[in-house]
Amino acid sequence: MIPSYSNGPHDLGGDCHAWLLPDGHWGESNTGLIRGDGESLLVDTHLDLAHTTQMLAAFSPLTAGHPIRTVVNTHSDGDHWFGNQLVAGPGVDIIASAAAAELMTPTGAMELAKLWHREDQVGDFVRSVAGGFAPSGITATPPTHTFSGSLELNIGGRQVRLTEVGPAHTPGDVLVYVPDAKVVFTGDILFIGAAPLVWEGPLSRCIAACDEILDLELVAIVPGHGPVTDKAGVQRVRDYLAYVEAEATKRFEAGLSMEEAIASIDLGAFADMAEHERIAANVLNRYQELDPTRPRADRLEQFAHMADFHRAAGLNSHGTIGEGA
Template sequence: MAWQYTKGLHDIGNGIYAYLQSNGSWGWSNSGLIVTGEDTLLVDTLYDMHLTGEMHETMSRQVPAAKTIQTIVNTHADGDHTNGNGFFPAAKIISSKSTAEEMQHTVPPQVMANMLKKAPPEAYMRKTLGAFHFDGITQRFPTETFEGHTSLSVGAKKIELFHIGPAHTDGDTLVYLPQDRVMFTGDIVFAEAHPVVWAGPVSRWIYACDFILEQDVNVIVPGHGPVTDKSAVATLKQYFVYLFEEAEKRYKAGMNALDAAYEINYEMFSSWKNPERMIPNVAAVYREISQTAEKPVIHETFALMSQWNKKKAEQADATSHR
């Protein structure tokens, strides 16, 4: 089935829905709704209270049972999947233990709000995150955690949770509905966009792709991008295998990670959004090869990605004027 990539609630069937934001770039994440009778579960919330409230209003209008969200599963700790938790003060929140620990150390929404206010209009942060409202967010952290694997039910519907990270983050979790052959992947899958490796290792992300490909799954709801199927996962695996091989060549040749990111040819993925993410992704390969445990400094990484976009724009402009 060809899924429309439009904003709003999409009916996957049998009480399963995907809420898409039809952009997929920085902060524009997807969510999911699972309903059996009056039992409800939400897979992830959105980046701010306004967007989460808008999503909940849409869900409640189309699926009346969604007026009361009983359970939330957070697939990982990033704010664009967790900042809206506070919109549901009575809901039980489940995550992997690693996600719960990571959430305690992520940049608080109010700090993000202050950073945005101080950023000049041309700043990369303002351009990528300026549409979000970080003021007024009440953070809610998981009330229950698990390690490895656990299962739960929404009515008679069985749901399997697999802690598949570290990859994108330490706590990445897959939400699998085996009877329906549907999986919500969080940011283990970015569809039609370059993924971003914050935690790594990249080899673990390749393993996560293999794990998904081995499951009996027809429909995949990614953390960002359109609803898809296993073909997107196979392409994502190809991306990481290629990235690792190309970065490893340059590491062995003595090239630094930043220069390697600029040199690697990513034309086969030229239709994907956010190519600037090659910078943290190549750096992640370098960390893995060198067995360096230190994670990237986020604001420094964003500064480098901003430079990437600026240089690529200058190159494109120079080419067009030849």
């Protein structure tokens, strides 16, 4: 059964739990708890200390007698690890892929936190879409243990399987799968209700990551953002990615500039997804793949293209047309 999409902890069955943060927009990430005999594994922390504190307090009845001994950060974006300092300590392993860990540094954390304070269109955009967060007081707390490929954990007698599917959304994305409960925590391979975002890519790697999820035996799928979903939800994300890949390719081959391609793709069947502006970063990613001589855009440039689209299309703070919050 798919739990309702309300703020707070949700029992997924098999002693796996999700903490959901509606509405799943920029920064509003989900976290998870997997309990074994006498210990627990926490999947991700939040973008700021206030949200992480709230999540840990809500999970505290579950972690009493089952302390968090392992944290897995699904990837290197701040909304999945900035709260690590609140769970770190002796006897706590923090695990991420080696590719993610390379980016989970004090410099990386500072660069992201600075976006909120920029006096330009990127700053305006970030404050507009993620103004409810205040990533300050963050002491970058990186992994204590890294891996590449896959890693099997024993959490109080239960098997938890980590599978690196990056580079995809970011360089080092990881799926966290609990075979005995048939539950997977996907990090930002999945945004449900919003457009997926391909920072690193290429898009084909994000599609392949969706296929990895579709191949698992599952009763609950916890995305990085948005409500708990099923395989139809995964398929829709895959369909969006395949559509954008095909439409961008057509325009590249017809000689359209990237800006023309971004402006001319009709999102059609996907128009109900929030965060429309991600089309700009996703098309940019495809253009880079098709033209390897094109310099790779950094995060700031990716944000600038999304901010441009957001403004030009007259989107609200949820990346849709019309009244927003």
